[in-house]
Amino acid sequence: MRFHRDPISVAEAQRRILAFAGKNKVEHVPLTESEGRRLAEPIRATNDVPHFPKSPYDGFAVRAEDTAGASLEKPVELEVVGAIACGDAPDFTVGKGQAARIMTGAAIPEGADCVIMFEMTTENEARVEKVVGVKKEMKAGENVIEVGEEKKSGDLLVEAGKRIGPGEMAILATFGYAEVPVYQLPRIGILATGSELLMPEEPLRYGKIRNSNSYMTASQVRQAGGIPVLYGNLQDDPDEAVERVLTILEETDMLITSGGVSVGDFDIMVEVFKRLDVDLLFNKIAMRPGSVTSAARYNDAFIFGLSGNPGACFVGFELFVRPLLQAMQGKPETGLKEMEAVLGVDMKKPSSFPRYVRSSWKIEDGKAVVYPVGQDKSGVVTNITDANCLMCIPPGGSGVAKGDTVTVLMLPYNVGE
Amino acid sequence: MRFHRDPISVAEAQRRILAFAGKNKVEHVPLTESEGRRLAEPIRATNDVPHFPKSPYDGFAVRAEDTAGASLEKPVELEVVGAIACGDAPDFTVGKGQAARIMTGAAIPEGADCVIMFEMTTENEARVEKVVGVKKEMKAGENVIEVGEEKKSGDLLVEAGKRIGPGEMAILATFGYAEVPVYQLPRIGILATGSELLMPEEPLRYGKIRNSNSYMTASQVRQAGGIPVLYGNLQDDPDEAVERVLTILEETDMLITSGGVSVGDFDIMVEVFKRLDVDLLFNKIAMRPGSVTSAARYNDAFIFGLSGNPGACFVGFELFVRPLLQAMQGKPETGLKEMEAVLGVDMKKPSSFPRYVRSSWKIEDGKAVVYPVGQDKSGVVTNITDANCLMCIPPGGSGVAKGDTVTVLMLPYNVGE
Numbered sequence: 001m002r003f004h005r006d007p008i009s010v011a012e013a014q015r016r017i018l019a020f021a022g023k024n025k026v027e028h029v030p031l032t033e034s035e036g037r038r039l040a041e042p043i044r045a046t047n048d049v050p051h052f053p054k055s056p057y058d059g060f061a062v063r064a065e066d067t068a069g070a071s072l073e074k075p076v077e078l079e080v081v082g083a084i085a086c087g088d089a090p091d092f093t094v095g096k097g098q099a100a101r102i103m104t105g106a107a108i109p110e111g112a113d114c115v116i117m118f119e120m121t122t123e124n125e126a127r128v129e130k131v132v133g134v135k136k137e138m139k140a141g142e143n144v145i146e147v148g149e150e151k152k153s154g155d156l157l158v159e160a161g162k163r164i165g166p167g168e169m170a171i172l173a174t175f176g177y178a179e180v181p182v183y184q185l186p187r188i189g190i191l192a193t194g195s196e197l198l199m200p201e202e203p204l205r206y207g208k209i210r211n212s213n214s215y216m217t218a219s220q221v222r223q224a225g226g227i228p229v230l231y232g233n234l235q236d237d238p239d240e241a242v243e244r245v246l247t248i249l250e251e252t253d254m255l256i257t258s259g260g261v262s263v264g265d266f267d268i269m270v271e272v273f274k275r276l277d278v279d280l281l282f283n284k285i286a287m288r289p290g291s292v293t294s295a296a297r298y299n300d301a302f303i304f305g306l307s308g309n310p311g312a313c314f315v316g317f318e319l320f321v322r323p324l325l326q327a328m329q330g331k332p333e334t335g336l337k338e339m340e341a342v343l344g345v346d347m348k349k350p351s352s353f354p355r356y357v358r359s360s361w362k363i364e365d366g367k368a369v370v371y372p373v374g375q376d377k378s379g380v381v382t383n384i385t386d387a388n389c390l391m392c393i394p395p396g397g398s399g400v401a402k403g404d405t406v407t408v409l410m411l412p413y414n415v416g417e
Numbered sequence: 418m419r420f421h422r423d424p425i426s427v428a429e430a431q432r433r434i435l436a437f438a439g440k441n442k443v444e445h446v447p448l449t450e451s452e453g454r455r456l457a458e459p460i461r462a463t464n465d466v467p468h469f470p471k472s473p474y475d476g477f478a479v480r481a482e483d484t485a486g487a488s489l490e491k492p493v494e495l496e497v498v499g500a501i502a503c504g505d506a507p508d509f510t511v512g513k514g515q516a517a518r519i520m521t522g523a524a525i526p527e528g529a530d531c532v533i534m535f536e537m538t539t540e541n542e543a544r545v546e547k548v549v550g551v552k553k554e555m556k557a558g559e560n561v562i563e564v565g566e567e568k569k570s571g572d573l574l575v576e577a578g579k580r581i582g583p584g585e586m587a588i589l590a591t592f593g594y595a596e597v598p599v600y601q602l603p604r605i606g607i608l609a610t611g612s613e614l615l616m617p618e619e620p621l622r623y624g625k626i627r628n629s630n631s632y633m634t635a636s637q638v639r640q641a642g643g644i645p646v647l648y649g650n651l652q653d654d655p656d657e658a659v660e661r662v663l664t665i666l667e668e669t670d671m672l673i674t675s676g677g678v679s680v681g682d683f684d685i686m687v688e689v690f691k692r693l694d695v696d697l698l699f700n701k702i703a704m705r706p707g708s709v710t711s712a713a714r715y716n717d718a719f720i721f722g723l724s725g726n727p728g729a730c731f732v733g734f735e736l737f738v739r740p741l742l743q744a745m746q747g748k749p750e751t752g753l754k755e756m757e758a759v760l761g762v763d764m765k766k767p768s769s770f771p772r773y774v775r776s777s778w779k780i781e782d783g784k785a786v787v788y789p790v791g792q793d794k795s796g797v798v799t800n801i802t803d804a805n806c807l808m809c810i811p812p813g814g815s816g817v818a819k820g821d822t823v824t825v826l827m828l829p830y831n832v833g834e
Contacts, residue, residue, distance in 0.1 A: 031617055032647060035636045052623050085653075087613025089623040104679075105613060107624035158802055165640070165830045167801030170633035170727055174626070178618035196504025196522060200448055201595035206469050206506040207524035209591070216587035219452045223582070230449060236502075262521075310587055337832075339780040363756040363785050366822065384584030385575050405783065413582045415754075415832045 005284035007291065010354065014323055016281045017295060018334065020302070021327035024186060024253075028179040031172055034164050037182035038225065038329040043158040043168070046175040048148035053108040056145055060099040060121055060132055061112035064140040075122055075133030084109055099132050108144055115143035161330035163225070183329040188226045189252035190214045191244065193260035193268050194308060197233040213258035213306070213313045216384070220317045221256075223412060224325045234260075238271045245272055249301050253328075256321060259308025262292045269294065269305045278303060286395075288355045290316045314384055315356045318411065336390070336409035341368035343391075343406050348399040355395075358387040361408055370408050388414040422701035424708065427771065431740055433698045434712060435751065437719070438744035441601040441670075448589055451581050454599035455642065455746040460575040460585070463592040465565035470525040473562055477516040477538055477549055478529035481557040492539055492550030501526055516549050525561055532560035578747040580642070600746040605643045606669035607631045608661065610677035610685050611725060614650040630675035630723070630730045633801070637734045638673075640829060641742040651677075655688045662689055666718050670745075673738060676725025679709045686711065686722045695720060703812075705772045707733045731801055732773045735828065753807070753826035758785035760808075760823050765816040772812075775804040778825055787825050805831040 008016075026040040055061065062078060070076040078099040084090050090109035094100050100109050108115070118124075122133030151157070157171050164172070164180070172180055197211040198204065211233050218228035229252055234241050248255050260269035261283070273280065278296035283305075285293050290312035294305035302324065306316040323334035341361050349355075361370040370391050374383025390409040393400055400406060425433075443457040472478065479495060487493040495516040501507050507526035511517050517526050525532070535541075539550030568574070574588050581589070581597070589597055614628040615621065628650050635645035646669055651658050665672050677686035678700070690697065695713035700722075702710050707729035711722035719741065723733040740751035758778050766772075778787040787808050791800025807826040810817055817823060 031632060032635065035639055047621055050626075051621055084624075085613075086611055087625050089625075105626075162802070164636070165802075166633045166636040166731060167804065167830070169636040170629040170731075170801060173617045173629040173632040176617055176619075176621070176627060178616075194503055196502070199595075200590045200593055202593075204464055204468055204593070207501075208504045208506075209467075209522075210593060212587040212590040215448060215590040216583045218449065219581070219583040219586040222452055314583060314587075340783055341780070342783055363758070366757055366759055366784050368780050368783060368785060384587060385579070385582075387584065410832070412832055413584070415827070415829055 007284040007286040007353075008282050010285060010287050010319055013282050013285050013293075013295070013320060014335065017302070017320055017324050018327055020297060021324050023330050024184040024328045026181050027184050028181055031169070031178055031180055034172065034180040034182055035169060036225065037164050037180070037185070038331060039158060039160050039162050039164060039168070040181040040183050040330060042156055042160045043171055043175065043177070045151040045153050045155040045157060048153050049151040049174075050145055050147060050149070053147055054145040055102045055104060055106050055108060055115045055143065057115060057117045057143055058104050059102060059115045059117040059143070060123075060134070061094060061102045061108050061115050062099045062134060062138065063094060063096065063112060064114045064138045064142065066097055067116070067134050067136065067138040070134045070137050072135045075135045077131050077133050080130045080132050082109070099134070113140040113144070114138040117143070159332070161332050163331075186226045186254060186325055186328050187229055187252040188221045188325075189229050189231055189248035189255045190217050190221070191231045191234055191248060191255060191257045193234045193236070193241075193257055195236045199233065213308065213310055216310065216314060217256055217258065217306070217317055220314070220322070221325070224322050225329050226325050234268065236268050238268065238275065241268050241272050242275050245276070245303070249298060249303075254302045254304070254324075256304045256306060256317070258306045258313045261294045261305040261307065273303075273305070286353045287315075287319075288351050288353045290356075291353060293320065295320060311358065311384070314358070315390065318390065318409070319356065336411065339368060339408050339410060340405050341370040341391075341408045343400055343402055343404045344369045344371040346399070346402050347372065347393055348401070350398050351393070351395055353395050355393040356409070357391040357393060358383055359389050359391040359408065360386055360414075361389050361410075368408070370406060386414065387411060424701040424703040424770075425699050427702060427704050427736055430699050430702050430710075430712070430737060431752065434719070434737055434741050435744055437714060438741050440747050441603060441745045443598050444601050445596040445598055448586070448595055448597055451589065451597040451599055452586060453642065454581050454597070454602070455748060456575060456577050456579050456581060456585070457598040457600050457747060459573055459577045460588055460592065460594070462568040462570050462572040462574060465570050466568040466591075467562055467564060467566070470564055471562040472519045472521060472523050472525060472532045472560065474532060474534045474560055475521050476519060476532045476534040476560070477540075477551070478511060478519045478525050478532050479516045479551060479555065480511060480513065480529060481531045481555045481559065483514055484533070484551050484553065484555045487551045487554050489552045492552045494548050494550050497547045497549050499526070516551070530557040530561070531555040534560070576749070578749050580748075603643045603671060603742060603745050604646055604669040605638045605742075606646050606648055606665035606672045607634050607638070608648045608651055608665060608672060608674045610651045610653070610658075610674055612653045614676075616649065630725065630727055633727065633731060634673055634675065634723070634734055637731070637739070638742070641739050642746050643742050651685065653685050655685065655692065658685050658689050659692050662693070662720070666715060666720075671719045671721070671741075673721045673723060673734070675723045675730045678711045678722040678724065690720075690722070703770045704732075704736075705768055705770045707773075708770060710737065712737060728775065728801070731775070732807060735807065735826070736773065753828065756785060756825050756827060757822050758787040758808075758825045760817055760819055760821045761786045761788040763816070763819050764789065764808075764810055765818070767815050768810070768812055770812050772810040773826070774808040774810060775800055776806050776808040776825065777803055777831075778806050778827075785825070787823060803831065804828060
């Protein structure tokens with residue numbers, strides 16, 4: 001195990017993580033509890049749609065041959081032998097010279113082969129009860145939705161790995177998935193390091209600040225489909241640290257820490273990694289912020305050492321933890337969705353590493369334009385509240401200029417809601 | 418109360434709903450349970466940030482006057498009188514000719530007025546213990562983050578009504594909000610109507626279909642911050658219907674029904690509205706799909722009668738129920754976020770009403786382009802699974818053509834995740 005620092009690219013770091021990403025176990029949950037989960041199997045049509053010939057309109061089900069010669073001037077009169085509401089299984093046959101009143105979505109009765117809309121009948125002007133005049137010649141099959149016309153039994157409707165939202169819920173219900181196969185939610189232990197940290201409920205003390213990374217990370221974990229488990233703040237005692245880390249790994253699927261990974265005097269996670277003799281995946285990434293982001297495997301579990309800087313911690317989660325959580329829950333394509341956008345302002349800060357800047361994109365004159373959010377300088381997290389993307393600025397040169405095209409990684413926060 | 422149908426515009430329908438929208442009660446929840454809720458009060462800084470003068474680097478805290486004349490060739494030697502880690506409240510003073518080792522984020526000790534980075538000292542080459550050589554002249558205040566430099570106590574950080582995500586969690590934790598004031602979640606009763614409907618767990622029967630709208634709506638409600646309460650399917654019996662509706666209104670804040678609102682023979686909600694003598698807000702909207710969407714007030718509660726057609730039910734929720742749920746939870750701007758996009762295909766279907774087409778937008782060559790999803794014709798809901806927006810097509814003429822600019826309402830589904 002080497003603890004010196006070889007910076008690797010973001011893409012290489014992601015590859016090293018995903019190489020060990022296994023899918024979670026599958027469990028079956030009731031339909032009403034499946035929202036937000038990821039499908040462990042594709043959804044297929046379990047029956048033809050419709051599964052009975054169906055009327056698309058309110059009207060009369062008739063035999064096309066009986067309407068020969070019908071016209072506005074000379075309606076053909078048919079005997080009304082019944083009415084079929086939605087949900088009825090018609091228990092009669094439409095014979096020669098007969099018609100059945102039928103509602104939208106109702107099953108076509110035996111004998112009938114087409115549906116004439118109310119508007120083309122004498123429905124509202126009938127002189128004799130139980131008789132309807134048809135004002136138009138019909139063809140067999142006209143206004144009948146045939147069995148399987150919309151979907152065939154077995155048709156693939158939604159791919160495995162898709163997150164269940166309104167559309168998926170509707171399909172699952174339609175096809176009788178009262179129980180839904182989904183991937184288990186990963187349980188993620190979250191631990192902050194640093195003896196300078198107070199809990200949110202503690203009063204401030206000179207020199208100390210409150211832990212914010214754990215709560216931010218918990219929200220990111222939840223929105224990425226994990227269950228966050230908060231383990232408070234770790235003081236800078238290596239023996240205690242090793243013990244806490246081992247306990248957390250027993251109780252959860254993964255540990256995310258923040259802080260303690262740089263090269264300072266009191267970098268506890270570096271010491272923990274050494275004492276546990278972890279399999280280090282990386283401890284330096286060619287990126288800003290968050291170059292000290294570390295990841296390791298211990299037995300079959302991941303330990304992420306995110307930066308203690310809130311902005312870097314946020315970015316580290318999005319670039320490295322999110323793809324893993326997606327893969328564990330069966331999402332075929334991992335990582336944040338990419339798009340191109342035009343830079344709305346100059347970003348002239350030179351950097352030897354690629355930069356991932358918390359930003360906001362919007363459409364201006366039909367074009368995607370992206371702006372950094374808040375003061376770029378500030379270490380505080382207030383600008384995360386406005387970010388809907390990370391802007392990727394390539395290294396070298398003197399930064400990028402207004403009007404340049406940049407790649408943008410779309411965040412799921414601050415979108416439509 | 419009039420039950421004839423006067424079509425009103427979508428905007429007018431939204432106005433009539435919002436005219437009655439009151440904010441929910443405020444409750445305080447623990448920070449860890451506040452994620453996804455909407456803030457009932459703005460978040461303000463409860464202290465200066467930093468609240469003590471702080472070092473932005475690892476280095477030595479010194480007195481600028483002591484560094485006069487220091488250079489790479491002629492470092493000034495200072496006595497190291499202590500070390501300050503993050504979180505320490507320094508209990509000593511840096512006097513004339515003295516220095517204190519200091520870590521990033523640690524408090525500047527009394528007496529010192531600047532910080533020199535390790536790189537500009539003899540840190541790694543010290544010949545004498547407890548002595549450090551400073552290789553550069555410093556100015557007072559250099560590399561010191563002053564009290565309140567990032568945020569002042571009382572600064573507005575996040576507006577009321579904002580949904581709590583990772584950035585908001587970080588800020589709440591930073592400023593000691595162990596309990597967070599949020600709006601109560603509205604409880605939404607959901608009821609499907611139609612004797613053709615089966616429950617998802619029931620086997621298919623001829624002429625019948627399974628209820629999918631309730632499950633779709635439940636997902637929409639949850640993602641809009643409500644608590645869905647499913648009440649199953651209502652059969653077409655008016656007495657029972659009235660009783661069920663009254664029970665649901667006692668147990669929830671609002672009722673959403675699907676189906677039973679058109680002009681057919683068995684439109685149960687029309688009958689329920691009549692018997693309860695509701696205050697009808699509207700029962701016809703100039704839009705496709707979902708022109709029969711209805712809304713009413715009964716005592717202080719809303720009843721929404723969404724269309725039984727799944728696509729129309731989906732759109733009806735997004736246009737009319739979502740803004741109300743947002744307003745009840747204090748969101749200042751209600752409704753789906755709008756943007757302009759270029760149409761990627763011809764949509765030549767003429768319509769006398771504005772159309773809201775389930776669609777997907779993406780960026781192509783830097784421009785936002787929008788495409789309808791799935792077969793436009795299909796009444797099935799399979800295309801909702803791919804939609805990330807509703808495309809608004811104005812009425813009249815012969816539809817819109819590829820390349821035309823259209824307004825797009827962004828949905829919070831199928832975004833980054």
